[in-house]
Amino acid sequence: MALLETKNLSINFGGLWAVKDVDFNIDTKEIVGLIGPNGSGKTTFLNIISGIYRATNGTVQLQGDNITDLRPFEIFKKGIVRTYQSSRLCWDLSVADNILMGLYSAHKSSFFDVILRPKKANDEIYSSLQKCMDILSYFNPDLFRHRYELTKNIPHIDRRRIEICRALVSHPAVLLLDEPTAGLNDEETMQMMMDIHKIKEKINDICIIIIEHDMKVMERVPERIVVFNAGQKIAEGVYKDIISDHGVIGAYLGGAAV
Ligand SMILES: Nc1ncnc2c1ncn2[C@@H]1O[C@H](COP(=O)(O)OP(=O)(O)O)[C@@H](O)[C@H]1O
Ligand SMILES: [Mg+2]
Structure with a gap:
């Protein structure tokens, strides 16, 4: 099959x-x-x-x-995860934050957890960020060095890489x-x-x-x-x-x- x-x-x-x-x-x-x-x-x-x-x-x-x-x-x-023909990134967010969005719907912490159980919510985001950085550093070590730069300031090829990494982080x-x-x-x-x-x-x-x-x-x-x-x-x-x-x-x- x-x-x-x-x-x-x-x-x-x-x-x-x-x-x-x-x-x-x-x-x-x-x-x-x-x-x-x-x-x-x-x-x-x-x-x-x-x-x-x-x-x-x-x-x-x-x-x-x-x-x-x-x-x-x-x-x-x-x-099943995809990228788009034309770029769909948030220009005013960092490279890392754009990739992190690929795990957004996998997060279990609710709005109330953020207020009432901030450690739990923080731990979850930290662990997701770790997964994102693992993928990015493997996929392209050069771009990993620019992970905290704003997406609007990086070259077009790297923006395309961000989109692929964002798709990959959910495995x-x-x-x-x-x-x-x-x-x-x-x-x-x-x-x-x-x-x-x-x-x-x-x-x-x-x-x-x-x-x-x-x-x-x-x-x-x-x-x-x-x-x-x-x-x-x-x-x-x-x-x-x-x-x-x-x-x-x-x-x-x-x-x-x-
Ligand atoms: N939402 C839509 N409404 C009407 N026509 C559409 C829509 N999406 C795609 N099409 C039409 O479907 C055809 C195939 O488009 P598309 O899949 O974008 O082609 P390709 O990706 O191969 O260049 C085109 O004629 C396009 O105009
Ligand atoms: Mg097309």
Whole structure:
């Protein structure tokens, strides 16, 4: 049984099928790349899996459990965590505080605990902060040294790293990365690729779906690539098969990429 599986997954927006009949699966420890032209439904697909959009038809199963109609925070608690195509950080908070937000919903202390049992609430935050700093120092030691700086003062690549760390601190079973190298130059893209590779060594059993346009990333990071076009899955396979697939060349790669 696949860790995460979609069957006939579809969503309709006012007559347009943004995602149509997508059968997809991913196993523990696997990295799958998602490519396709702009508007082909990649982000929408992740939005359905993470509960932001509700599927019109079809199912999403996690370890055999039907999670299709769960709400985003319920899906998060099941271990599916994501990053977004455009940055969603609090600029006036430090790097550490932004990452700490990834554990916000895991905290048990209530508002009353903060007032009546401050030690308990403090201990909990301290232990969460420790987990966050463990991940950050492993993921990128340079950024760890800047952990108390305001997010607005750090470079774009580091902001993208913060988002990935924030997603990782809850030790997800499934990590969904929506264009993590968007806005990065070639060298930064390579650095980010190496960081993403390290994730699997740190978090056992994690699987990753990564949306990415850069074919250099697609060649090196995922074990398998799924190609979307106009909301449908048009191909699936290893990099070398995908770049020579006529349907993919016509829809996405064009002559130059082959
Ligand atoms: N909330 C929405 N309402 C209406 N149309 C949407 C909505 N979200 C996405 N779409 C449409 O779905 C299609 C797929 O978009 P998207 O998933 O963002 O593509 P991609 O990530 O592959 O570039 C586009 O035509 C987009 O306009
Ligand atoms: Mg997108």
